[in-house]
Amino acid sequence: MEPGRTDQLVVALRSAARSLTDRRSIRDLEETLGRIVSCAMETIPGVDAASVSMTEHGRIETRHPTSEAIRKIDDIQSRLFEGPCISALEDRPDSGIVIAQDLAGGDAARWPRFAPGAVAAGYRGLMSTTLTSDGGVRGSLNLYSRQPDAFDEHARTLAGLFGVQAALVLVGVNQAANLQKAVDSRDVIGQAKGILMERFGVDDQTAFQMLVRSSQDTNLKLTAVARWLPTEAANSARPDAGRVDRPGR
Known part of the structure; x- marks a missing residue:
């Protein structure tokens, strides 16, 4: 790669990194996906439109397409x-x-059913970069061009590096979301234990065992029982109301 283009690549990746690792986006999957699409549009040459495809619950869904036409093209691929x-x-x-x-040329034979729909919508080129990494979500960044042969070596190199970077960010987003869920669950369980400790005069360990027993008896998740308890406590004036029994009953 030419020295000038190497410098351009470094600058582009640094700019993308600053956008993608923003504190607000690292905690929000949807915001992060939107940032990935917008950064790709700004960074990778030859790109006229973009989207992200995600595999969820056995279905491929389009996220943040830059136009309704792109959503329809992605839907054709999924269908x-x-x-x-x-x-x-x-x-x-x-x-x-x-x-x-060139989906109107030699590449049409590789995807014979999909290619005509993309060409009819006005797009001849498409470069998809895998956003999947071990332990992460499955996705691809889809970069569309209205012109054939729009993606040169520089664009491909940049898309590849951008894809690796974006995949790691998505893994970080998932980890942050899971961590937040764990923190939220801990807080909910802690609040429920506090209610039981005050109501029944038991210690922390006994209160937790009461939650576990109620979870088993009702076939509900522990967090579901814990979330139910504050509502029950607020709506009931009787100390022994609700489904949670005193230890030993």
């Missing part, structure tokens, strides 16, 4: 289970990139 974004999601090539330089 047919054919296209560069499907290949990036399912095959996960070593390079992390699947490219269609």
Whole structure:
């Protein structure tokens, strides 16, 4: 790569990193996905439109398409289970990139059912970058071009590096979300234990065992029981009201 383009690449990646690691976005998956799409549009040359495809509950869904036309093109890929974004999601090539330089030309044979729909919508090129890393979500960044042969070596290199970076950010988002859930659950259980300790005059360990027993008896998750208890306590004036029994009953 030429020295000037190398410098441009470093600057672009630093700019993307600053945007993607913003504290607000690292805690919010949807905001992060939107940042990934907008950063890709600003950073990678030859890109006219973009979206993210995510695999959830056995279905491929489009997130943050830059236009309704792109959403429809992505929906065609999902419905047919054919296209560069499907290949990036399912095959996960070593390079992390699947490219269609001309869907009206030679690449049409590779995706014969999908290609006509993309061309009819006005897009000839599509580069999908895998956003999946071990332990992370499964996704692909889809970069569309109205012109054929729009993605040169520089664009492919930048998309590949950007994809690796974005995948790690998504893993961080998931970890942050799981951590927040754990913190929230701990707080809810702690509040429920406090109610039981005050109501029944028991210690921390006994209060927790009461929650566990109620969870087992009702076949509800421990956090569900813990969330129910404050509402029950607020609506009832009787010390022994509700489903939670004194120890030993």
